[in-house]
Amino acid sequence: MTPFDAAWLGASLRLASPLLFAASGETVAQRAGVVNIGLEGMMLSGAYAGYAIGHASGNVWIGVLGALLVGALVGLLTGLVVVVGKADQIVVGVGLNLLVLGATSFLFRDSLAETKPEVGPIGAWRIPVLSDIPGVGGALFGQSPLVYLSVLIVPIVALVLARTDFGLSVRAAGDSPGALDTAGVDVARIRVLATMVAGGLAAVGGASLSVGQLGLFNEDMTAGRGFLALAAVIFGRWRAPSVAAACVLFGMVDALQLRLQATGVVPRPVWALVVVAVVAAVVVVLWRRPGAPGPGTLVAAGALAIGAGWCWVAQPSWTFPTQLWLAFPYVLTLVALASLGRRDEAPAALGEPYARAAA
Amino acid sequence: MSAPSPLLALLDQGRRAGGGAISLGVSVGAVVAAVGVSLLLVEATGSSSGTAISALLDGAAGNPAATAGTLAKAVPLGLAALGWIVAWQARRINIGLEGQMLVGGAASAAVGVGLDGLPTAVHLTLAVAAGFVAGAAWAGIAAVLWVRRGVNEIFSTLMLNLVAVQVVEWLIRGPLSEGESASFARTAEMAPGARWGRVVGTYVFSWDVVVLVAAVVVVGVVLPRTSVGYRLRLVGANPEAATFAGIRSERTSALALAASGGLAGLAGSSLILAGETYRMTDHFAGGTGYLAIVVALVAANSAFGVIPAAILFGALRQGGGLLEARAGVPISIVNVVTGLIIVFLAATAGPIARLQARRVDAGSRTATRPPPVTRSEPEPEPAGPLGGGRTPEPVGGTLP
Numbered sequence: 001m002t003p004f005d006a007a008w009l010g011a012s013l014r015l016a017s018p019l020l021f022a023a024s025g026e027t028v029a030q031r032a033g034v035v036n037i038g039l040e041g042m043m044l045s046g047a048y049a050g051y052a053i054g055h056a057s058g059n060v061w062i063g064v065l066g067a068l069l070v071g072a073l074v075g076l077l078t079g080l081v082v083v084v085g086k087a088d089q090i091v092v093g094v095g096l097n098l099l100v101l102g103a104t105s106f107l108f109r110d111s112l113a114e115t116k117p118e119v120g121p122i123g124a125w126r127i128p129v130l131s132d133i134p135g136v137g138g139a140l141f142g143q144s145p146l147v148y149l150s151v152l153i154v155p156i157v158a159l160v161l162a163r164t165d166f167g168l169s170v171r172a173a174g175d176s177p178g179a180l181d182t183a184g185v186d187v188a189r190i191r192v193l194a195t196m197v198a199g200g201l202a203a204v205g206g207a208s209l210s211v212g213q214l215g216l217f218n219e220d221m222t223a224g225r226g227f228l229a230l231a232a233v234i235f236g237r238w239r240a241p242s243v244a245a246a247c248v249l250f251g252m253v254d255a256l257q258l259r260l261q262a263t264g265v266v267p268r269p270v271w272a273l274v275v276v277a278v279v280a281a282v283v284v285v286l287w288r289r290p291g292a293p294g295p296g297t298l299v300a301a302g303a304l305a306i307g308a309g310w311c312w313v314a315q316p317s318w319t320f321p322t323q324l325w326l327a328f329p330y331v332l333t334l335v336a337l338a339s340l341g342r343r344d345e346a347p348a349a350l351g352e353p354y355a356r357a358a359a
Numbered sequence: 360m361s362a363p364s365p366l367l368a369l370l371d372q373g374r375r376a377g378g379g380a381i382s383l384g385v386s387v388g389a390v391v392a393a394v395g396v397s398l399l400l401v402e403a404t405g406s407s408s409g410t411a412i413s414a415l416l417d418g419a420a421g422n423p424a425a426t427a428g429t430l431a432k433a434v435p436l437g438l439a440a441l442g443w444i445v446a447w448q449a450r451r452i453n454i455g456l457e458g459q460m461l462v463g464g465a466a467s468a469a470v471g472v473g474l475d476g477l478p479t480a481v482h483l484t485l486a487v488a489a490g491f492v493a494g495a496a497w498a499g500i501a502a503v504l505w506v507r508r509g510v511n512e513i514f515s516t517l518m519l520n521l522v523a524v525q526v527v528e529w530l531i532r533g534p535l536s537e538g539e540s541a542s543f544a545r546t547a548e549m550a551p552g553a554r555w556g557r558v559v560g561t562y563v564f565s566w567d568v569v570v571l572v573a574a575v576v577v578v579g580v581v582l583p584r585t586s587v588g589y590r591l592r593l594v595g596a597n598p599e600a601a602t603f604a605g606i607r608s609e610r611t612s613a614l615a616l617a618a619s620g621g622l623a624g625l626a627g628s629s630l631i632l633a634g635e636t637y638r639m640t641d642h643f644a645g646g647t648g649y650l651a652i653v654v655a656l657v658a659a660n661s662a663f664g665v666i667p668a669a670i671l672f673g674a675l676r677q678g679g680g681l682l683e684a685r686a687g688v689p690i691s692i693v694n695v696v697t698g699l700i701i702v703f704l705a706a707t708a709g710p711i712a713r714l715q716a717r718r719v720d721a722g723s724r725t726a727t728r729p730p731p732v733t734r735s736e737p738e739p740e741p742a743g744p745l746g747g748g749r750t751p752e753p754v755g756g757t758l759p
Contacts, residue, residue, distance in 0.1 A: 098698035
């Protein structure tokens with residue numbers, strides 16, 4: 001019996017989808033130099049806006065569009081405060097999370113909490129030919145259109161960052177704002193725009209939870225997914241494709257965790273996967289940057305692979321608490337941060353307000 | 360303190376330029392503005408702001424139980440806020456207070472339910488110390504990652520928060536669970552020896568307030584007068600200059616982070632050992648670690664300011680309960696007020712700092728011209744807890 005079936009793959013994609021929206025947006029903001037801890041709040045604002053606007057207009061898609069606009073507006077305000085006002089980005093982010101949590105709960109209780117009308121959920125669109133692929137087709141290509149959109153966002157963000165003038169300005173704003181300024185581009189404008197992109201996309205991610213998947217809104221319904229997306233941005237080394245891969249990985253772990261809650265004992269394929277994952281990670285890291293991981297990291301990775309290999313063969317009847325799986329993405333991100341250390345690829349001016357040096 | 364150095368003179372100038380009065384004005388202004396905006400929201404949704412205010416005040420201080428609740432909530436808030444301040448003195452940003460509180464509280468709870476039959480003096484001391492050590496160790500992970508691997512402490516402490524949530528979830532359903540079944544998501548009651556006594560009757564306000572007072576004295580009075588505190592502020596003001604003056608700035612900052620975590624751990628321990636039920640439950644920190652950041656901001660990072668600021672936010676949290684019952688205003692408005700205060704304070708911090716810098720400049724030109732900064736003698740590193748063999752490296756490259 002394997003937990004890695006088509007249904008698991010479909011669930012992984014569905015769980016990764018809100019993260020893909022939020023993390024793609026956050027990648028843009030961070031590449032522009034803005035650490036947006038308020039991502040969680042931005043997602044939550046979108047979850048509520050999508051629900052409330054969708055209900056008021058009677059159209060789910062208007063709700064999603066409304067979420068995009070509300071999120072961009074939240075991003076605009078955040079951007080003005082941290083970029084133009086040069087406020088501490090971290091502190092403002094913490095404040096934004098509290099503010100949105102309070103405001104959405106307040107508005108919800110004041111309006112729709114009594115009746116809890118259903119808005120959506122957006123039904124699945126079966127993609128004609130692809131969903132007929134035997135095995136995985138139905139699970140992967142029979143999803144909500146927002147899931148497809150979240151997958152489409154990734155190459156769009158990657159291309160915009162890599163190939164457009166705006167993308168170049170965003171990257172310069174994060175790596176070398178002084179040079180960008182010298183080139184005659186308004187650093188503040190680029191950073192505010194990037195924060196708006198983060199807000200808008202995160203809000204659509206939030207709306208994909210409320211009206212996309214559930215058809216309802218709950219207080220604090222994003223439940224830390226904004227932080228998970230933040231972890232994905234860091235784990236993905238600030239590059240859109242890697243960030244997306246991190247989101248999918250986190251989605252897969254979440255789906256697996258949900259599956260294992262039912263079965264209890266960790267099945268053998270999971271152990272096999274751990275071996276493959278660890279070996280692959282080491283190979284990829286070594287291939288891309290020879291000598292990057294220290295000897296300590298290599299020994300630890302080796303021990304982990306051998307241990308998991310033993311478990312694969314012997315299959316001990318261990319169960320892991322749910323919490324271990326839920327903590328996994330964060331531990332993984334910490335390990336990634338630690339193993340790359342000072343060689344990390346964070347934008348050079350990440351978190352620093354830009355002030356033109358006095359001549 | 361020995362001979363005043365030019366660096367310290369620079370540090371103190373900001374304070375002389377009327378910093379205290381300005382910060383007080385800004386804090387009061389931000390709180391008033393946030394409450395004002397929130398009241399507009401209340402009015403807009405059809406409730407009466409007058410009723411809301413009177414319900415909030417009654418809920419926070421209308422009777423002895425309410426007042427005790429306000430004060431009891433202020434204690435962990437104040438302790439965690441002191442944690443923020445200690446880290447901030449070295450310009451480290453510890454957004455991991457929440458996680459350090461959770462881990463510190465869990466350690467206190469483990470000692471509180473794990474041991475029995477000890478005299479109160481011993482048991483309580485052990486439980487509180489466990490909270491401090493665990494909080495410091497949890498922050499210490501971030502400190503070590505930063506010193507050894509250059510990992511930005513903002514990201515690491517944030518990740519550690521999220522891990523800590525799961526650790527506590529696991530503990531209260533697993534090893535520390537009250538019952539056999541996992542549905543008991545709480546610990547047993549603390550042993551009688553591991554509880555802070557109530558100050559008056561059975562009202563929830565407890566003697567853990569002495570820990571807060573002691574911590575305020577240590578951070579506000581003792582620390583500024585010791586060489587550790589001096590190094591802390593110097594590293595915070597200018598890590599490169601501090602390194603040049605012979606201070607191991609990375610180690611000093613790491614120590615600040617760990618101490619900060621220790622204070623947060625004490626806050627967590629208060630929530631358990633002086634809590635309403637004397638148990639550890641789900642989400643027992645409930646955002647206190649984030650709220651503590653607001654407390655520290657409102658206190659303008661002054662240790663003494665923490666006490667009134669913590670009482671203010673304790674009152675908001677305590678009084679919020681009655682808001683919903685009596686005025687029909689959802690308690691979430693408390694989070695709105697809090698969030699607005701942070702945003703207002705953060706948004707005005709930059710312009711005000713620039714204003715103050717201008718005043719200092721103007722002042723120094725006329726009256727207290729600082730001595731010309733020549734090569735200052737590197738201070739001999741005392742063989743204290745910071746002594747050790749690492750060559751100091753200038754910091755700041757990877758950090759905001």
